[in-house]
Amino acid sequence: VSDGDDSRPPTADWRPSRAKQDWFAEPPLRGFQQRVQTTKVCYRKESCAQRIEVVDSVPFGRMLVLDGAVQTTERDEFIYHEMLVHPALLCHPDPRQVLLIGGGDGGALRRILQHPVSTVTMVELDSQVVEVSQRYLPSVGGTAILDHRASLLIEDGVEFVKHCDLKLDAVIVDSTDPVGPAKALFAEEFYRSVHRILADDGVFVTQSGSPLLMPAELHETYHNLRQVFPVVRLYLTPVPSYPGTLWSFTFASKGRDPLGVEPGVIRQRLSDRAISPHFYTSELHFGAFALPSFVEEALKGGRPIDLLA
């Protein structure tokens, strides 16, 4: 949170403020910057892993900010979390054993638990993200963390997967961006570990950053997944609180294809599982995977996707 003339992220000597004219902005990327007006700072502390902030904003309501980057907000968390979880879990007929890496705010866990899962193991690096989210953003995760099917481990996701001997129907990564502490969650080595613990008909999905502002990172993520999995599918969705709005997710599997499912089957599964999403629909399931022509071409040619080139 900064004054109107300050585009730097909050720094260590930054002070909570209640002035109505404050603006929050992530650092500019590629000469582009998104700012939101803020009204109140609710929380700010350095945890073991990162700087955690909770800020009230005019456009998005309350926001969770980690190391200066917006993670989730009251008003648009449903878009991100539904589009992270539902496409992968709805293309699986019976996802029982699920691993969630990251997702400390509880929003992904809440959507996973809407599916007929037996157990969800949530591996989050930073217990303070979980605590702060439950206290300041209770609407995001609800009471998901208390569900008897969910278990929370405070642990490094990469290490967990390396030594894991579960066989999983779905692995979902809800992490910060592939810069800093989460970088290893986008590496080929990590994806090889995921491949090992994933059932033959299992599904994997990860948030994969901004296609506008981090195209090199997205290219690397896609490329790394292609080294390991035969089916890799990028999809896009708008998340207004994230810089540049347009956001990417990448799906991968040993064979299961989200575009290989009939629309009627998706609708039936939504109905059987009694899920009524606020954003996701069976039409959007296919719409989100419909990529712009030049993105398709770039993926086919193994070239980076760059909307601003």
Place this chain on the structure above:
Amino acid sequence: VSDGDDSRPPTADWRPSRAKQDWFAEPPLRGFQQRVQTTKVCYRKESCAQRIEVVDSVPFGRMLVLDGAVQTTERDEFIYHEMLVHPALLCHPDPRQVLLIGGGDGGALRRILQHPVSTVTMVELDSQVVEVSQRYLPSVGGTAILDHRASLLIEDGVEFVKHCDLKLDAVIVDSTDPVGPAKALFAEEFYRSVHRILADDGVFVTQSGSPLLMPAELHETYHNLRQVFPVVRLYLTPVPSYPGTLWSFTFASKGRDPLGVEPGVIRQRLSDRAISPHFYTSELHFGAFALPSFVEEALKGGRPIDLLA
């Protein structure tokens, strides 16, 4: 174009500058603001209708700015223009007579001329927008304006349509937003005139602003079209240089439905017309009309769509 600490639009006493640290920003809406770094101001003048500026930016290359609002940019003009023109014209088997209102930069005209049209009448209020675009942004419109099938009238679009006795296969509105001079292009009265001049199997499409930042205007546009046309369909696409990235278009007709065409027919028409879009695909044709669940609900219930509510 303004200093980093200035969120106001350029004002009359604003001066061209070559400083690398300049930032351009449209005025904030709903506590949200998008800024882009600029390197050079190429042109600035008040025309009869508006303030015209041409500015070089880091993320989007050269930008055309009218009354402080980005209209088009070198790098992402293809997204906006293809998604304005192709869905409507590809759901028509034989669009011969086309009326384009606005579109002075030439980008929409260039895409319309890729279809088997006989005549395109382009009615633009401001001749200076045409001249400035040809001079400073030649890649947007190319030589479309010189095509023998195109004729340019410098005239008010609302007045033209009121007195027009053509029968048109397609009417396309590529205007500024429904605030200020273009407001009448979003009114029920204008849509009644369009209905009168549109052939029974004709198609209409208009840009309809930001669903995030101008939801009330979008609601009014949609409502006004619903008063006049039996088929009205909203669709969304990302246009990164526009504030909030996510943008809306609204299609209307007396019966023809862009979702009533088979994907194979769309592909065949693209092939027959030898169009190879850079953004639009037959999958995106359907994907763009796949609306978020809460947007569908709002439209059905006649309620405003608000992604930030």
